[in-house]
Amino acid sequence: MGMNTGLYWFEHDLRLQDNQALSQLLQEVKQAHLIYIFQPKWFVVNDFGHCAMGQHRYRFLRESLHDLQQQLNSNGQQLHIYYGEPDTIIMKLHEQYEFTHVAKHFHTGVYECNQFERMSQLLQSDKVNSKPQVMTANSYTLFNENDLPMSVANLPDVFSPFRRKVEKDAKPQAPIKLDLNYLPAPCESEPSIANDLPKILGSDPILAKHNKTVQQLIGGETQARAQMQYYTFGTQGLSTYKETRNGLEGWDFSSKLSPWLAAGCISARQVAEWINEYEGTYGANDSTYWLFFELLWREFYQWQQYKYGHHMYQHKGIQQHTPTGGHQPDMFVRWCNGSTDYPIINACMRQLKHTGFMSNRGRQLVASCLVHELGLNWQYGAAYFEQMLIDFDPASNWGNWQYLAGVGSDPRGLRRFNLAKQTQTYDPDGEFIAYWSSYTSL
Ligand SMILES: Cc1cc2nc3c(=O)[nH]c(=O)nc-3n(C[C@H](O)[C@H](O)[C@H](O)COP(=O)(O)OP(=O)(O)OC[C@H]3O[C@@H](n4cnc5c(N)ncnc54)[C@H](O)[C@@H]3O)c2cc1C
Structure with missing residues (x-):
């Protein structure tokens, strides 16, 4: 038997720590090919006259990928960035490397679930000679589906009963650590980086220079952790969050973690653990609880999306x-x-x-x-x-x-x-x- 070789497809999980699906794949293989795919349809005008991808998120994503690349490079691995249809790219890579394992994180979005399903079917189809094991695991939400004190079909449609139930009967998953000293070898020594990525005009340069929000929202796992540190142990902003959270302008009135959470540069589980540690040092109060409360709103909508699928949109x-x-x-x-x-x-x-x-x-x-x-x-x-x-x-x-x-x-x-x-x-x-x-x- 040949050496186990894995493909990991990063999506809304642009981080190395507390990344269940990535860690599980890396444990199984001796060589790994790690990829991110920019998809053409994100840049096409939709029925509402807009593109799914706008300039701000595009910038933030590329910064996040750069950070991921740097972390991987300094630990002997590579991130490969492609532009195209995922099905075609993945099947081509599989032809080339004959992966034994393929993994992608679990996400409750309709589009994300469909994509995973399609990839699994393609890789398991009769046309494929060496069928890989297709794996997925969740670390986008606080709880796994099995941790929820109700089935997804019976999820309350209103936030408060959902919150009360999970606060009483469920515990967020503890974040997991990845030892970067033992990453599998890359399949190729040089990264492939798409050079045909669409161009979207950058943000207004005058504003980029003066507006604090633009200056500080820089993508990447490293920046995400720095912001978490800043908002908690750094400024202790967390201790007054409940009083300040309705601000309109400025950096310190709320945690500003949302872009990093959405891109997966940090997980909600890591934020929950951080809140606990902070409470251990500075004490719990209404404000420290309230940040967790807001993470439960995020959680609620994630599982609502899983329950209702297309009706969500x-x-x-x-x-x-x-x-x-x-x-x-x-x-x-x-x-x-x-x-x-x-x-x-x-x-x-x-x-x-x-x-x-x-x-x-x-x-x-x-x-x-x-x-x-x-x-x-x-x-x-x-x-x-x-x-x-x-x-x-x-x-x-x-x-x-x-x-x-x-x-x-x-x-x-x-x-x-x-x-x-x-x-x-x-x-x-x-x-x-x-x-x-x-x-x-x-
Ligand atoms: C019309 C509308 C659209 C929104 N679209 C998005 C979106 O696309 N992406 C997004 O992350 N948030 C969205 N929110 C929720 C919320 O406005 C942002 O999460 C928040 O303003 C981000 O700033 P923060 O990280 O400083 O939040 P904080 O107040 O510091 O909250 C911490 C975290 O809790 C979560 N959170 C807070 N409020 C909500 C909420 N109402 N619903 C779900 N999660 C919440 C976020 O992950 C946030 O990062 C939307 C809210 C409204 C009313």
């Missing part, structure tokens, strides 16, 4: 009930560009366009405005967010949009925010609005 939502609002192209463009009649909305939308980030409060306000004030179709808003957000995550994005559009997991139905009152509460001196009014609406 459809107009009628998981409730299968027709929402208000229709598509009005001119009004929608005004919303995107930050030129509506509502200064707070304009500031948030310009912030998004120029940085790829918007606070949670801002996201709630602009979504409420799109649905209630402007009477638009919520899916267009969600699709625009998908392209623009540096932290886009299918479950968190489409789940939150559904919630606000009244077709998702909100028991109270439509959530309408009073924009004048919200402006008074969250931007009482008008600083946020003034800051962003100096940026063009493009």
Whole structure:
């Protein structure tokens, strides 16, 4: 028998530590080929007039891959970056190397699940002579499916009962460590790096220089850990998170971990463990608990997505009930560009366009405005967010949009925010609005 050779396909798990699927594969093989695939369809305009991949996330992803590459290189391994259809690329690589094992992480997204299914079927089909063992494991969520105190089919459709049940009867998985001294050898000594990656214009250089959010949101596992350290033991921002988390602008009002969590540069399990360690040193309070509480929101939407599949992204939502609002192209463009009649909305939308980030409060306000004030179709808003957000995550994005559009997991139905009152509460001196009014609406 020949030597065990493995293929690992990185997706939303751009890290080496606490990566279950990667660790399991590396234990089985003597040689490994580690890949990431940029897919052409991410760059094609969809039915809503947007691409799945926008400039901010594209930059962040490439930085994350660079960090992964550097970590692997300094430990004798390589990351190969391809551009093309995954099926074709993987089958070609399998022809070349005859892998004994192929692995990819588990993710609850419809598209991600389908991709894994298709890859498994192709590799197990009659046409393939040497069929590899296809493996998957989860470390994107806090809990594994088996840890949940209910079946996915019986998952509560409202957050609070879900939270109460998991807090009582489930424990987040402990993160696992990978010993970088014992990585299997690479299949090739030189990395293959696609040189035909699509070009997307970079962010506004003036803003990139001055806006702190743009400066600090740098992709990669190394940066993710640095940010976790900064927000916890560094500044102890975690101890006041509950009071500051509704801020609109600035680096310190919330953890800013979302882009790293979405790209998988850090896992929710690592964040949960970090919170525990911090509480051990500085003590637990409402704020330290609240960060975990927000991770449970993330968790809730991940499993809702697994339960409802395509309904998560459809107009009628998981409730299968027709929402208000229709598509009005001119009004929608005004919303995107930050030129509506509502200064707070304009500031948030310009912030998004120029940085790829918007606070949670801002996201709630602009979504409420799109649905209630402007009477638009919520899916267009969600699709625009998908392209623009540096932290886009299918479950968190489409789940939150559904919630606000009244077709998702909100028991109270439509959530309408009073924009004048919200402006008074969250931007009482008008600083946020003034800051962003100096940026063009493009
Ligand atoms: C319309 C809308 C769209 C959204 N789209 C996304 C998205 O595509 N990707 C994304 O990561 N978050 C999304 N969110 C959730 C939330 O706004 C962001 O996670 C948060 O603003 C990120 O900043 P932070 O990391 O500083 O959050 P913190 O307040 O520090 O929270 C810590 C972590 O908890 C999780 N979290 C917090 N709030 C939520 C929430 N409401 N739902 C799910 N998870 C949450 C995130 O992983 C976040 O990083 C959306 C919210 C709304 C209202």
